[in-house]
Amino acid sequence: MADIREIELAGPGAGPYGITTGPDGALWVTLAGGGGTARVWPDGTARHHRDDPPDSRPLIITTGPDGALWYTRSGDDRLGRVTTGGVTSSVPLPAGSGPCGLAAGPDGALWYAAMNRDTIGRVTPDGRVTEFPLPVTGAFASMLAVGPDEALWCTLNQANAIARIGLDGRVRLHPVPTAASGPVGITLGADGALWFVEIAAGQLGRLTVDGTITEFPLPDRAARPHAVVADPAGGCWFTEWGANRVGHLDPAGRIEEYDLPTPNSEPHGLTLAPDHTLWIALEQGPLAHLTP
Numbered sequence: 001m002a003d004i005r006e007i008e009l010a011g012p013g014a015g016p017y018g019i020t021t022g023p024d025g026a027l028w029v030t031l032a033g034g035g036g037t038a039r040v041w042p043d044g045t046a047r048h049h050r051d052d053p054p055d056s057r058p059l060i061i062t063t064g065p066d067g068a069l070w071y072t073r074s075g076d077d078r079l080g081r082v083t084t085g086g087v088t089s090s091v092p093l094p095a096g097s098g099p100c101g102l103a104a105g106p107d108g109a110l111w112y113a114a115m116n117r118d119t120i121g122r123v124t125p126d127g128r129v130t131e132f133p134l135p136v137t138g139a140f141a142s143m144l145a146v147g148p149d150e151a152l153w154c155t156l157n158q159a160n161a162i163a164r165i166g167l168d169g170r171v172r173l174h175p176v177p178t179a180a181s182g183p184v185g186i187t188l189g190a191d192g193a194l195w196f197v198e199i200a201a202g203q204l205g206r207l208t209v210d211g212t213i214t215e216f217p218l219p220d221r222a223a224r225p226h227a228v229v230a231d232p233a234g235g236c237w238f239t240e241w242g243a244n245r246v247g248h249l250d251p252a253g254r255i256e257e258y259d260l261p262t263p264n265s266e267p268h269g270l271t272l273a274p275d276h277t278l279w280i281a282l283e284q285g286p287l288a289h290l291t292p
Helices: none
Strands: 001-006 015-022 027-031 036-040 046-050 060-065 069-073 076-082 089-094 101-104 110-114 118-125 129-133 140-145 153-155 163-167 171-175 182-186 194-198 203-207 213-216 224-232 236-240 244-249 255-259 267-272 276-280 287-291
Touching: 015 194, 015 224, 027 060, 036 060, 036 287, 060 101, 069 101, 076 101, 101 153, 110 140, 118 140, 118 276, 163 182, 163 255, 203 224, 236 267, 244 267, 244 287
Parallel strands: 015 060, 015 267, 101 140, 140 182, 182 224
Antiparallel strands: 001 287, 015 027, 015 276, 027 036, 036 046, 060 069, 069 076, 076 089, 101 110, 110 118, 118 129, 140 153, 153 163, 163 171, 182 194, 194 203, 203 213, 224 236, 236 244, 244 255, 267 276, 276 287
16 A cells, blocks of 8 residues: 655646656656746645746756756757756757756766767766767667666667667667567666666566666556656666556566556656655646655
8 A cells, every 4th residue: 555645736737747856855846838847845845947948848857967957858959957046057959969868977977868869968067068879770769877887878769779878988789678668767776777667568677787688567568657766675666657557566576556646647757755755747737745
């Protein structure tokens, strides 16, 4: 059993999409329908920060190596940046980048997946941008995570593979065993392996640094898992976009699923707060807070 409660952000239409725990201990949420970000405290109170331009559609958000929050925007070749004090700015990327996933690298730079250019990009603290090409076209590079080997690991949604990108830009591909699985979310697990979701196959995957992949089918293969976050005790939490649920996989491979109160809420991002409670961004609803 789990207790789930929901918290509205700026009324209907805010469109919470991405969520992360910031360096200030607060939750930071992108508002895909509200053109900005929100800083949310555990009691549900929030402060909103308008984006520039105000009609943008912020998506993925993460803490950068500089301690600010960085986010991508739909259809915008710039990275948004907001400090914990609420000051917003942006960094331009090469035209047609289509940035999606983000990760703070171990080299002090911010890394991003350029969905539309088949590249992985790197942004230094002074704003210099370098892009490294992937050895496949139409890959649809999606989400990023830093592995235990200090490399970047990226899901290639349309190439059906996970890419390892070294800090020198060299790339190695690991094909997903299930064809046309559509990998999206990825995270570093407590056991040193990488967990990822297969949105088109209704499965979870576990990838070790030596390239071994183990897959875990969901009870509902049409659940469309989207985001994933590691459980400190082992296993992972994940959203089920198509089934309106959030799920948990334990280290033994057992899966538990929890229905979300708002129908058709489209759960996307999720994060674990410092108290290990789970927060879920519902694009067609509010924020959901789950206490196991």
